[in-house]
Structure formats: C-alpha cells, structure tokens
Amino acid sequence: MLDFTYKRISQEEAKKIMDSESKYIILDVRREEEFREGHIKNAINIPNEDISPYELLDLDIEMDTPILVYCRSGHRSLTASLKLSLAGYKDIYEFGGILTWPYEIVK
Template identity: 55%
Template sequence: MNKSKKIIIVGLAFIGVVAGVLTAKHFIRADKDSVQIIGGADGPTSVFLAGEVPSDMKQEEYTSISMEEAKEVFATPGNYIILDVRRADEFEEGHIPGAINVANEDIGAEQPAELPDLNQVIYVYCRSGRRSKEASAKLAALGYTNIYEFGGILDWDGEIEE
C-alpha cells in the first residue's frame, strides 16, 4: 500500500473517531455523579454508572426470600403480616391463610391505613411475583423497614383460604 492511501485511511479513521465523540456528546450528558441518556436513534442504550448514584435513583430496599423460606416462617405464629397485593376479586378467590389485602394499585404516596407500623415485619406476595416486587419497593419508599417479598401464590403449595 502506498503512502498516500495510508494517509487517507488514517485521516478517515481520525474523522470517524471525532465524529463518534461529537455524536456521543450530543446524546449523553454526564456530570460528576451520574450519566444520563438524552436520546438515541437506535433505541435504548445500556450505560454503566460509575461513582455515586444520586439518592433519588437508588433502589428502595426490601428483602426477597424464597417461597420455602416464607412457608417456614408461616409455620409458627409470630408478629408479622402476610400482605396479598392482588386486586380484591383475586384475593376473594383464594389467599394464604391469615393474609390481609391491600392492592398494589392502592399503594401510593401515603401510608396504607391497614399498615400503621412502619417497623412491622411484612411478607408480601401477589399472583406471580411482579406486583409483589413493585409493592415492596413502594412500601420501602414510604418508610417501611422490614419488608420481605416472596413471589406469587402460583408457587404456593400450602393451604388456601377463601
């Protein structure tokens, strides 16, 4: 390859790198603590954050346990609440004995009246596990400190109360 072709290839590579950096600066805004995606032509982009995550972006804290662990707890009486976060009609069709019902959709910005103690141990379940995770995160955001999410009643092989 002659010298002029090498210069052209190196020049094109340099232009490509510069164009990529300028494009990235247009679509990604970074500051000291985070990176935020502004937009992208090809859909969602994965971004790994380095440094401290701002507090408003942190995941609310709750503990996920297995159905077996929950069953072991429920085998003995204790000072805990079993919370079914399905809709009322689903709850009435059958639920874990002793459970109370507060639908996931009803958990909002205010503490549910059925759950007056922020330090109460609460075991949360739904039908399949999706709503229980959402409800657990919402409860944690409201200040509840002892939340244990254990999935869905579809995986429950114990007694069902109607």
C-alpha cells in the first residue's frame, strides 16, 4: 500500500512556519519565467513538470524537512505535493498560489 500524504494549509499558516521555524524549504513549482517575475523570499524554483513521483529532488535535505509548496493559483502545487509525497518526502505543506499571497514578494 502506498503511503502518500501532504497537508493543505492556509497562507497564514505557511507564513507562521516561515517566521517561526529555521529548517524548511519554500518550493515554487511555477515555470522559471514566472518565478523571475516575482516569488516568495527564499523560495527555490523547481517547475512542477520537472518533479517526478519516482525520484528525489536534487536537494541536499532530509526526507522529513518541511517543504512548503506553492504555484500561481494552487493547481500545480497540489500536483507537485502529491508527486513529492510519492517520491518519499514526509512533511509537505501545500498553501495555494502566489496570486493571493498577501505578504512580501521579491522580484
């Protein structure tokens, strides 16, 4: 039986994690050109299309490191979160899209 899970959280909850935790990854799963137009501070960009449910990301992180996932509107982040879970990551938080992100964005 496959064990895949991720948590859907609000953007407010994601911001609280970013402000209070020291060990986490912010993952922007939009295309590179979208990322360059503006993204959440400290986010890394790996497009959803480049994430495989069968292999780990090329990141030097432990499997239980919290990964906060977002995209433009919330659709690709759901797909990416599922693929990350299938790849074996254990602590995934999907928080929607940058279109409704009420906090700072860097360009």
